[in-house]
Amino acid sequence: MPEAVRYRVSMSRPHSHLFEVEATFPAGPDVLDAVLPVWTPGSYLVREYARHLQDVTAVGPQDEPLPVQRTDKRTFRVKAGGRAVTLRYRVYAHELTVRTSHLDGSHGYFNGATLLLYTEATRHHEHRVTVAAPEGWKTFCALDQQDGVFLAPDYDTLIDSPFEVGPHWPLSFVAAGVPHEVVVWGDLPADPDKLTADLQRICEAEARMLGGLPMKRYLFLVYLTDKGRGGLEHSASTALLFPRASLQNSRGWEDFLTLAAHEYFHLWNIKRVKPRALVPFDYSQENYTALLWAFEGMTSYYDNLFVRRAGLMSANRYLNRLGETLTTLHGTPGRRVQTLADASLMSWIKHYRPDENSANSAISYYLKGEVVCALLDLEIRRATGDAKGLDDAVRLLWQRYGDGSGVPEEAVEAIMSEVAGKDLRPFFDRAVRSTEELDYSVFSHVGLEVGFRVRESSADKGGTPPPRKASEAKPKGWVGLAFKGNATVAWVAEGSPAMEAGLYPEDEVVALDGYKVDGASLLSRCEDRRPGELVRITLFRRDKLMELPVMLGQRPADTVYLSRVDKPTDAQKAAFHAWLGAAWDEAAG
Known part of the structure; x- marks a missing residue:
């Protein structure tokens, strides 16, 4: 030896x-x-x-x-x-x-x-x-x-x-017969028993789908900070970074659980079933693959789904979160510029190196990949009369490539078509290899339809239908800016009134029509105006004071939600239950 x-x-x-x-x-x-x-x-x-x-x-x-x-x-x-x-x-x-x-x-x-x-x-x-x-x-x-x-x-x-x-004292639990430890750095503002109980339910939900766990022990390393969120998967552990304060509210707790579910699902999807282009790793340079949309996007699709399957998220809340994801997608003009395959291939210079133009020129393979995998799941279910779904394709990938030998670039699509019993190339041509808008008609299979509305405020993440009196509200003015810090322009939307007027990233806004504003108040006051009104924005560009006239536009209807059809058929109700494990009447509301 x-x-x-x-x-x-x-x-x-x-x-x-x-x-x-x-x-x-x-x-x-x-x-x-x-x-x-x-x-x-x-x-x-x-x-x-x-x-x-x-x-x-x-x-x-x-x-x-x-x-x-x-x-x-x-x-x-x-x-x-x-x-x-x-x-x-x-x-x-x-x-x-x-x-x-x-x-x-x-x-x-x-x-x-x-x-x-x-x-x-x-x-x-x-x-x-x-x-x-x-x-x-x-x-x-x-x-x-x-x-x-x-x-x-x-x-x-x-x-x-x-x-x-x-100087840590680990928490522990057993899931699917395998010992798990949780080590927390930073003060845990939550019940440790609830933490381990919820993680156990998620781990067992994932183990049930894949027929057991592929390791003999598992370690969660949790880092609680004042800001920041992220995770990195490993073959028998994960590291999770999460804002401590967020654990003290239900939405933040839910978000933490989805992060944990995401990294845990990587036990199979990317750690053992991985693109062949990454076998073996070349640590000296970039390793290119066009499949990250499947390995990260699919994992993003399942992270919410496993929290739902573990009984820790209602069906309604799941649909709201999916609507929020759709809203983020449609609020990113880069979806019309970069394909999903290219987003995967160019992750080395795009996804991890964002700049002030990234939202206009690129799309996240996590974000669009999640939506595409949701549509793919429903597409397979529709094609097989709900006899099969994305779960079956994941299990088949695990069966054929779980030895770590690597998945060929064409194999993901081939397996999806095999499970669906039909050629899904037209689906992938549109969803993965083009910049066309996605086809959401497959949501009708489970009695849902996609709706679009105008964002109510900068805090509106979408996912919910418009207020009842929204149709009576006057149109809101739109300038097309996002800010960082107090008043510094972070991003100018492609084709927006701000871009046409000549506002730039890094401009520091100081006044609107002669009155002092910061970023938040500028956006709010513009929304109080009507489209077509002319406003004057005063700003510093580097050290020079400038004033620019801006003709406000109509805020785009890019906020997305999922709603139930008025008169669902029995087949749609059954398909909804097969997908989310909730009866139609229980999930309605």
């Missing part, structure tokens, strides 16, 4: 935010090239983790110094002469996200891709990690342990297993 690669990770000065690492590679070639990934699987952006490495030195088996040459941004070359080599270095870690690493006086969190050098020659060797934690701190990781050493069969498994080190 090849000799293992060994790491020792220390954090003797947590306030410095510096992890101290020793990486020992067994005897091998005369020249050792130790490298660090430039990206983390699951987060498709080159992040250049090596920029945080410092103080790199190398020694041989007798602790004799060896020269280290940096040959490119991620490679450290050592003339090993066939000897074992230990690299010693420090890594700055002060970015608290699920895809990076963070060390301070309260804890240490690290993703292996940001911290642990490797060599291609030893990539498939066993990798062993010893963590030297400060007194009173414990180490949590989904990897197996032996005498306090964490064991990974290869480097890919190692960097798919984040570490959390701190």
